Amino acid sequence: MTRPQPWPRQAFPYLHPTPTRWADNDVYGHINNVTYYAYFDTAVNALLLARGVLDIQAGSTIGLVVETGCSYFAPATFPELLQVGVRVATLGRSSVRYELAVFRAQDDAACAQGHFVHVYVDRDTRRPAPLPADLRAVLEGLQVT
Template sequence: MTRPQPWPRQSFPYLHPTPTRWADNDVYGHVNNVTYYAYFDTAVNALLLARGVLDIQTGATIGLVVETGCTFFAPAAFPELLHVGVRVANLGRSSVRYELAVFRTEEEAACAQGHFVHVYVDRDTRRPTSLPAELRAVLEGLQVS
């Protein structure tokens, strides 16, 4: 199997500033692997909240993560300001595959990159539902070819 190459910073239409925290470091002196998934989730949801297409309290549609993965290239550690790149790789009727990359300050290549898939469901029934038009429009603006 061929190891993936780090994605470049310029291939992401949105970058979310993400300061590391003291608690992010593990006993080996770098950000623990599970913390990258929290960075991914925070970047996507912060973007959707800022664009006005996510109502975490009362929205009728919610996104559930059904798949995720991450590849690591170089360590990050506290204290550092990271940037998490967000782009949309695939947009379906009720789902979206996000590609995400973590960049250290001033570095053009990702130190970690990954993906997750949201399936959008009705909040009450938890059954898949079509993406709301406003959400779809925001996600289309994040698509890359």
């Protein structure tokens, strides 16, 4: 298996500021691997909330994570202020594949990067539902080739 190379900061149309917390560090003195997934989820949902296309309480569709993965290249630690880059790699009828990367302030290459796939479903039935038009428009603006 070929090891991926870190993505560059400029490859991301949106960067979300992400402060680290004391509790993010593990006993080895760096951000614990599972915390990166929380950073990814927070960056995507904060972006969607800020753009007005996510209604956590009453939206008719919700995005469920069905796949995720992450590669790590360099450690980050508390009290760093990180940035999480968000872009859309694939946009389907009811799904979106996000690519995400975590950047330390002094680095242009990702210290960690990964992906996750949201499948949008009807809030009540939990069956796949088409992406709402306003959400699709925001996601198209984040799409890269």
